[in-house]
Amino acid sequence: MKSSPFQQLDLWARRTAPFAITLFVVVLSFVPLRLPAYFSVAPDFVLMAVFYWTVHRSDLMRSWSVFVVGLFDDLLSGGLLGLNALTLLLVHWAIVTQHKVFRGKPFGPVWAAFAVVATATNLFVAILAYALARAPVDMGALGVQYALTVALYPVLAWLLGRAQRAFLPVP
Amino acid sequence: MKRPGPMLRLAAPLKVLVHRFTFLALIAVSLGMMVLGKAEAPLVERVRVTVVDAVVPVLDALSRPVATVAEIGQKVTEFTDVYAENARLREENERLLQWQAVARKLEAENRSLRDVTRFAVEPQRAYVSARVVADAGGSFVRSVLVVAGTADGVAKGQTAVTGEGLVGRVGETGARSARILLLTDLNSQVPVFLETTREPAILAGDNSDRPKLVFLPANARPQVGERVVTSGHGGVFPPGIPVGIVASAGEGGIRIKPFVEFHRLEHVRIVDYGLDGTLPVSAPPPTPRRPGR
Numbered sequence: 004m005k006s007s008p009f010q011q012l013d014l015w016a017r018r019t020a021p022f023a024i025t026l027f028v029v030v031l032s033f034v035p036l037r038l039p040a041y042f043s044v045a046p047d048f049v050l051m052a053v054f055y056w057t058v059h060r061s062d063l064m065r066s067w068s069v070f071v072v073g074l075f076d077d078l079l080s081g082g083l084l085g086l087n088a089l090t091l092l093l094v095h096w097a098i099v100t101q102h103k104v105f106r107g108k109p110f111g112p113v114w115a116a117f118a119v120v121a122t123a124t125n126l127f128v129a130i131l132a133y134a135l136a137r138a139p140v141d142m143g144a145l146g147v148q149y150a151l152t153v154a155l156y157p158v159l160a161w162l163l164g165r166a167q168r169a170f171l172p173v174p
Numbered sequence: 175m176k177r178p179g180p181m182l183r184l185a186a187p188l189k190v191l192v193h194r195f196t197f198l199a200l201i202a203v204s205l206g207m208m209v210l211g212k213a214e215a216p217l218v219e220r221v222r223v224t225v226v227d228a229v230v231p232v233l234d235a236l237s238r239p240v241a242t243v244a245e246i247g248q249k250v251t252e253f254t255d256v257y258a259e260n261a262r263l264r265e266e267n268e269r270l271l272q273w274q275a276v277a278r279k280l281e282a283e284n285r286s287l288r289d290v291t292r293f294a295v296e297p298q299r300a301y302v303s304a305r306v307v308a309d310a311g312g313s314f315v316r317s318v319l320v321v322a323g324t325a326d327g328v329a330k331g332q333t334a335v336t337g338e339g340l341v342g343r344v345g346e347t348g349a350r351s352a353r354i355l356l357l358t359d360l361n362s363q364v365p366v367f368l369e370t371t372r373e374p375a376i377l378a379g380d381n382s383d384r385p386k387l388v389f390l391p392a393n394a395r396p397q398v399g400e401r402v403v404t405s406g407h408g409g410v411f412p413p414g415i416p417v418g419i420v421a422s423a424g425e426g427g428i429r430i431k432p433f434v435e436f437h438r439l440e441h442v443r444i445v446d447y448g449l450d451g452t453l454p455v456s457a458p459p460p461t462p463r464r465p466g467r
Contacts, residue, residue: 030229033308033319034236037244039437040383042309042316066193070200074207078225081310081317081346081353084218085207092200135212136360139380 020170021056022068028052029076043144046151049076050124051159053091054117057098058105059167069095090128094120118153125149223348226319230351233307234321241440301445302326316359316381320442323350334442339416339433340404341442356436358385365407366417368396374405377417377430384421384429396420402430412447
């Protein structure tokens, strides 16, 4: 049976939800929380969102979506254009190629995998930042940021899980 | 079982190939953009300010409730310290009253000396007050976004200050938004001097909360707690803007604690001092995955 234009629009909106939510997470991550030292240790919510959607709905979080998210983040942050896009693309690629590892796994191992991905991402960006701009790396701040990112992943994953159940069609 | 048709047999590998090609193409585009970004292409800046201009109203709306909650938190903290704060303010008030008397005497003396020497008084400076709506911070970059742009008279190179002191300078401007590079940013270099000894130096940001004082004369001996103000050298910042105090002076170099608490920035004043204020042409530092910032 052929669906009506409204049904098609509804389906399209639902299918773009992961991308739209991740873009919203990018914007949210720039909102100043006015907490001391938050500036340098803010958890990486965008990485969490990209990881979550790629693991759970890689069919709706394609590489071009990840690229646009990274680019959007780069444009807002004022840093080197393309760096976050490249980093997130590599994260996406790593998860997609290891998709069998994540399939059907309970939350614990997925969280552990996120910790590994976050470690690799932090190291990659720190090395690239030093190589490209001689930007000094504050290992203490980086460590706190990493710990916060890993610790807060379950919170964002829970919220995104709620959104997934509320909006998304079953694959 | 029915075997899949030839079209279907071809479609699956083709799909994989297209995905792989898309991924490689996007990686190549990212790398290309990094090269473009390093070269500071004007197109990159135009795209950046257009996107920031479009997002700033959303950030403005989102940052208001956060600011309100932060304000309530601050009020609760202040309420618990109200007695101690009152005693401190009384003491400060007494001290300020003494300073007021001194200031009035100096003002009168100044006026009379200006009359004698026909001193040309500096014109009043135009300024714009702008709300801070985004922390584009992180381990590698230090900037904030404000809701004021070229439509409000903001231009690249203008100085951003608060009542406490220097914040930084305008790095990029859109029609409705501007990016302020903080004085702690890696690319920030502010000509300053030590207020008591008038020894000149450069305050160089390194993305830490305590920027370094460099190019200080070898015989200079800065004291911890000494005030640092802009010197006006280089025509980027006007002289006399308070910057911070010497926080430490030792083996690790001289570190300055800025007067401005950057995490508390809610409004900044962007002042047009009529200086050239040209930003040095250098590539922006990479930002990490957010926080990346």
